[in-house]
Amino acid sequence: MQDWKEEARHKILSEAQHLFLERGYDRTSLQMIAEKAGVSKGSLYRCFTSKEELFYELTDSAAARLKALLVRLRGKRFDPATGRREYQIFESEEVISMLLEEKYGLLLIMEQAQGTRYEDLRPGMIDMMAAKIAPMLAVDEENSLLLAQIMARNLIDGVVHILKNRLQPRDVRANLQRLLEYHTRGIDSLLKK
Amino acid sequence: MQDWKEEARHKILSEAQHLFLERGYDRTSLQMIAEKAGVSKGSLYRCFTSKEELFYELTDSAAARLKALLVRLRGKRFDPATGRREYQIFESEEVISMLLEEKYGLLLIMEQAQGTRYEDLRPGMIDMMAAKIAPMLAVDEENSLLLAQIMARNLIDGVVHILKNRLQPRDVRANLQRLLEYHTRGIDSLLKK
C-alpha cells in the first residue's frame, strides 16, 4: 500500500511534469495527466488535493531555494569596479548545485508557471537583476532599463537553456562559465567607462 | 455595407490584438473581444470562422514575411572573416521596416503561438540562426550548438523586447543597434580566432 502509493505518486508526478513542461499549467488538464499516468481522474485526488498542489509539489522546493537566492542577490551591489559582477554568483558551487538538483522545478517555474502562484517569480528576478545592471550602462536613463532587462532576461534564460539540455554537472558548469563570459563581455560593450 | 464590414473587421482585429497580447490567447474569450469591439458574438463569426482563424488573421502576414526572411537567411553564411556578421541583418532597413510594420503580429507569433500552426516558427528561427553561429565558436562541437542556441534566442528575444517597449522607429533602431553591439561583443568572446 505504501509501495503502491509511492509508485502511483511517482508516475503521476512524472507524467504531470512532462505535460506541464510541454504544454504549460493552464493547457494541461487533469484528464490528460490521468490518462498518461494510466489512472482515473478520481485517483489523482488520492495523492494530491488539487491541480495546483500537484504543480507545487513539482516546484515548491525549487521556488523556495530560488527565493532565498533572490534575497541574497538583492543585498548585493553589482559593482563594475571590482572586476567581478555579482551575477557571477551563477558560478558558485552552491548555486550550481541548486540548479542541478532543482532542474525540472526551475524549468516549470521559469517557463510554464502562468496561472500559478509562481507566475511572477521569473519577471521578479529579471526586474531585480535589471535594476542592478541599468545604472551601470552608458546609455540614457530611458533606455538603460530596457537594455538591462534584455540582458537580465538573456542571462536567466541562458541558464535555463543550459539546464534543459545538459545533464552532467561538469557540462552544466562549463557552459555556465561560457554563458557568463559571453554575457559579461556583451555587457562590457555598453558599460560606463 | 462593405465599408461597415471592413470597419468592424478592423475594430475586432485591433481589440483582439490588444487582448491577446495583454492576457494571452487562452485567457481571452470571444465575449471579451466582442464587447471591446462593440459588436455581437455572432458578428465575430461573420468575419472570422473561429477564434484560431482570428489569431491567424493577426499573424499570417508577419509569419509570411518572417518565413521569407528565414529563407533568405538560410542561404547566407555568417562569416566572421568579413567583419560583419549576418545577424546584423537586423540593422538593415528592410528588416527594421518589417519589424515595425509587423510588430504586433510578430509579438503574437513569438509569445502566444503555442498550440497554433506557428508554434514552431520561433524555435525554427532560433535553430537556424544557431546553426549558423555554432561553427564559428571556439568550443567543442557538442557544446557549440547549445551556446549558439542561447545566443540566437537571446538576440531574437531582445528584438522582441524592444519591439514591445518602443513605439518610435528611431528608438527601436537605436536600441536594436545597442542590442547588436552587446550581442556581437558577447559572441566575440567565444569566437574562434
Place this chain on the structure above:
Amino acid sequence: MQDWKEEARHKILSEAQHLFLERGYDRTSLQMIAEKAGVSKGSLYRCFTSKEELFYELTDSAAARLKALLVRLRGKRFDPATGRREYQIFESEEVISMLLEEKYGLLLIMEQAQGTRYEDLRPGMIDMMAAKIAPMLAVDEENSLLLAQIMARNLIDGVVHILKNRLQPRDVRANLQRLLEYHTRGIDSLLKK
C-alpha cells in the same frame, strides 16, 4: 470475530450518529465516518450495504416505536372535557422512556430525514396531532387546522429541543413538564369553552 464485528459495528454506528447529528447526513462522508471509527471504508460495507442503510440502522428502532406511538395516539381522542389532554401522553413514563432510549434516532428522524424513507414521519406526526387539536379550537374550521399544526409542531420540536440539550432523565422530565405547561396554557387561550 463475531465479537470484533459487533464491536466495529457499534463504533461505526456511534461515530456516524455523532457526525450525522453534528454536520447533517449530506455533509458527512463515509470517509469521515471510517476515519473516526478507525476502520476502513471497505469495512463499512461489510457491516452496512450503503450509506442510507447505515442511516436506517440508526433510526429504524426509533422509527418503529414512533410509528407504534402514532398508532396508539390515533385511536385516542383529545378531550378537553376530561381536563387532561392526551398530548400529555408526553408525560407518561412509557413515552419518556422511549424518548430517552431512542434519543439520537429520534433526533435524526426529526432533523435529518430529508430524502430518506422517514422523511414523512415528522410531518405525519404533526398532522395527526393537529387533526386532534383542531376540532377543539374556538376558531373557524378553515383556520383551526393551521393553528393546530403550529401547535402540534411546536410541541414536537420543543420535545426534540429538550432531548438535544438535556442528557439527564430528570432534566428531560422536568423540562418536558414545563414545555407541556407552556403548551397547554397556550392552547387553552384558543379553546372552545
Place this chain on the structure above:
Amino acid sequence: MQDWKEEARHKILSEAQHLFLERGYDRTSLQMIAEKAGVSKGSLYRCFTSKEELFYELTDSAAARLKALLVRLRGKRFDPATGRREYQIFESEEVISMLLEEKYGLLLIMEQAQGTRYEDLRPGMIDMMAAKIAPMLAVDEENSLLLAQIMARNLIDGVVHILKNRLQPRDVRANLQRLLEYHTRGIDSLLKK
C-alpha cells in the same frame, strides 16, 4: 431580447424557488433547475453568475429587511410589566407587510438556507429572542434559556407556518394574532410573578 431575458429570468427564478423550497439549497442542483425551467445549464449563467447568486436573488431583499428588524428588536426590552411584550412587534403593520411581501424569501431563509450566507440568520434570531425571554422566566437559570429557545423558535416557526399557508393579508393577520395569543398565554404560565 429584453423581453426574453426577463421571461427566462422569471421562469428560472420561479423553478429555482420551488426546488429550493422543496429540497433545500444543497440538494438542489443546477441541472435540476435547468431541466425544470426548460433551459440548458449554460443558459442559467446568462442570467445569474452562480448558484449562490441565484439563491441570493431570491432572498437578499428578505434578508435585508429581516436584519433591519433584528437590529430594532435588539434595542428593545421585553418587559412583562408593561403588559405588552415586544415580540408583539409581529402584529405591527410594518412587519406584517414585510412578511407578506417577502414571503418566499423568508421561507427560504428560514427553512432552506443551509450552505448559504444566510444559514445563521434563523438561529441568530432565535438566540436573540431567547436572550430576551429567558430572564423573565420563573425557572432556574440553567433551564430558562433552554425553554426560552423553545419559545422563541416556536414563535418564529409559527409565523413561518402561517406565511406558508395563508395568502390573504387578512388571514395572515388574523392567524398571527391568534398565534401571539397562544404564545403569550403559554409564556405567561412560566413567568416570574
Place this chain on the structure above:
DNA sequence: TATGAATGAGTGTTCATTCAT
C-alpha cells in the same frame, strides 16, 4: 444581415461504491 440566446463539451473537484489484493 446582425444579434445574442442556447448549447454542450470540457474544466477541476467530490464521493459513494466496488473490488483486487
Place this chain on the structure above:
DNA sequence: GATGAATGAACACTCATTCAT
C-alpha cells in the same frame, strides 16, 4: 476478511460555437 486503491457519475462553472429570430 479486511483493506484502501480505483472508479465513475455528479457537481458548479466556462466558453467556443451555432442558429432562430
